Amino acid sequence: MAGKPDKAAKKDLKRAKREVSKQRRKQIFEAFQMQRREDKALIPWMVGLFLLSVAVVFGVGLIFGLHWILLPVGVAIGLLAAISVFGRRVQRSVYSKAEGQPGAAGWALDNMRGQWRVTPGVAGNTHLDAVHRVIGRPGVVLVAEGAPHRVKSLLAQEKKRTSRVVGSLPIYDVVVGNDEGQVPLKKLQRHLMKLPRNISAKQMETIEGRLAALGSRAAAMPKGPMPAGAKMRSVQRTVRRR
Secondary structure, X not given: OXXXXXXXXXXXXXXXXXHHHHHHHHHHHHHHHHHHHHOOOHHHHHHHHHHHHHHHHXXXXXXXXXXXXXXXXXXXXXXXXXXXXXXXXXXXXXXXXXXXXXXXXXXXXXXXXXXXXXXXXXXXXXXXXXXXXXXXXXXXXXXXXXXXXXXXXXXXXXXXXXXXXXXXXXXEEEEEOOOOOOEOHHHHHHHHHOOOOOOOHHHHHHHHHHHHOOOOEOOOOXXXXXXXXXXXXXXXXXXXXX
């Protein structure tokens, strides 16, 4: 009797996995269709890289007399190259649409991979300028987004508050933007990844616990980039109510 529930559970698990896989394929296809409509160069790039990869591997195979054996390898490499260029162009398109919108930097930080502890909106104002706090192996990174003349003071105040808690541990500050001395949104994750490793994972946990007590001085921030054309006055009114 014990075997029947196990079989039923396995069947349910397989069904759930198939459903998840189906949904993932559907999302990828929808993303491809959307990107294809907006990016006319997408398909030529994908087809071109696929054919180039196959041709190169096939050519190497001809030299060594293994062209038919290496052909499937070339097809596999070509598919990987096409998928890779698709992913990069989609990512570039997403960042291009999000750039300059309130909440975009917080969204980019939330999507970072690896051991990063992100606390969005630790400081901010009703203009939706904000400072986000990131704890990682480099130490503490304060990331500001918004109007440069306003975020500088926000960043300075938050850095002062943070230094009282973390002491001599490294604190980096980053302003997201396209002006001199700023970091473009699309390069934000890469910029943080390139920072030197100064602390251990254990120290990260200690710092996170200490900084949690500081709380937040920010107005409510949108969870992700605001849609283009959103009315700032209505958003500020909502912020004040909160």
